[in-house]
Amino acid sequence: MGVELVDLSVPIVTGMPVYPGDPEVAAVPALTAAESGVNVLRLHLGSHTGTHVDAPFHLDDTLPRLDELPLTRFTGPAVVMDARGLPPRTPIGPDLLPGGLGPGVVLLVATGWSAKWGADDYLAHPYPAVETAEAIVAAGVRTVAVDALSVDRTPPPGADDFSLAVHRVLCRAGAVIGENLTGLDRLLDAQDAGCAIEVSLFPIALAGADAAPVRAVARVDDRAVLV
Known part of the structure; x- marks a missing residue:
């Protein structure tokens, strides 16, 4: 196979799912080329639309904003945690x-x-427990991404346990937090096969x-097999 690029992103389209209370999406x-000679989209969306990353500033005004973080925080060798098969809303x-x-x-x-x-x-969706997040931080990891709506529990509609x-x-x-990724099954297969994985x-x-x-x-990259 050699090198394969795997898209881990959901497409941005009108009416796509958003976190409850976030701005709805319109593209x-x-x-139009027919009327104006060019095609141009008008976009209405929130900063947490689709596959996205959170900066620490998301939770605290005193913490770094997205453009204050080094670019190295958004890329690197990847390790995939297999948390499939858990019941709904399981830590x-x-x-x-x-x-x-x-x-x-x-x-x-x-x-x-x-x-x-x-x-x-x-x-x-399932979500990392607090002690799992603490263990991740203790290991020195500062970039975490999940193929779900949030790294925290999303309460059912009308519930107040936010x-x-x-x-x-x-x-x-x-840390940088990525949410709404897709395609991680393919990466688990690659990891099991010993392939080197980098993510951006x-x-x-x-x-x-x-x-x-x-x-x-x-x-x-299956030419850079991990041992």
């Missing part, structure tokens, strides 16, 4: 953390919930932002 023609314990974690590593948490994208129960405890652990450590989560360059959409891409 509609502003100009993911530290016992599932894979080996190989350390500074500079991007931890990808595969819940399998990306298969439910667009369905009502996408909100019922918490951002995992966000707080990661953000206070200066570079955000749109929004000045002073709390978050921004990304084109998340993994580079899988």
Whole structure:
């Protein structure tokens, strides 16, 4: 196979799923080639639209904004945590953390919930427990991304048990958080085969932002087999 690039991003389209309360998404023609000689889209979306990254500033005004973080925080060798098969809204314990974690590593948490994208129960995803987030930070990891709506529990509609405890652990450590990834099953297969995996989560360059959409891409190389 050699090198394969794997797109880990959901497409941005009108009416796509958003976190409850976030701005709805619209991507509609502003100009058309037929009428104006060019095609131009008008976009209405929030900073947490689709596959995106959160800066620590998302949780605290005193913490770094997106453009204050080094670019190295958005790319690196990836290790994938297999947390598939858990019941809805189950905390993911530290016992599932894979080996190989350390500074500079991007931890990808595969819940399998990306298969439910667009369905009502996408909100019922598993999520890392607080002690798991603490173990991730203790290992030196500062980039964590998940194939689900949030790294925290998303409460059912109408429930009042909202918490951002995992966000707080990661953000206070200066970590970048990626959410709404897809395609992590392919990376688990590659990891099991011993392939080297690198991932990039570079955000749109929004000045002073709390978050921004990304084109998340993994580079899988079976010529650089890990031992």
